[in-house]
Amino acid sequence: MSVVAASVRRMIPLVGVVLDAPDPQKLARFYCELLGWELDADEETWATALSPDGGTKLSFQLEPNYRTPTWPSETEKPQMQLHLDFRVDDLEAAHQHATSLGARLQDFQPQPDVRVYADPVGHIFCFFV
Incomplete structure (x- = not known):
């Protein structure tokens, strides 16, 4: 592996996952309750559940055809x-x-x-x- 590839790999942490949902706000609230996380973004087309340690996010985007x-x-x-x-x-x-x-x-x-x-x-x- 090249030095550049190794350095880039260390610089790109996974901070979240995005799931499609017919109602992002409702699904974000489900995961907040399930995991004891906090609601971060809370918009009609995008909502995010945030881990209390701030390291990981689960986001939900509107997909009407889900x-x-x-x-x-x-x-x-x-x-x-x-x-x-x-x-x-x-x-x-x-x-x-x-x-x-x-x-x-x-x-x-x-x-x-x-x-x-x-x-x-x-x-x-x-x-x-």
Whole structure:
């Protein structure tokens, strides 16, 4: 690897992920409640959930034609492009919290120490210990 490539790689941190949503403000509020994060940007077409340590953001942009992905994937249906992983200390407590906010536990669970959920619009996220 060249010195320039190595130096550029160190200078480009990932600070956030952007998800499409039919209602960005509503989905940002869901993740703020789920994660204990703060609402940052709060506009009709763009909203952001900000980690309390300020290091990571989840942003949500308006996509009026958003279609819920399938999990696991199915031919001819929208496929998940990515999913979010969150480490938790207590899987059962995190499960109760997530479902009380509207997350849906998915039927397919690939590992015993991981729980796969869909958020209110169908983005997949996982809790693991």
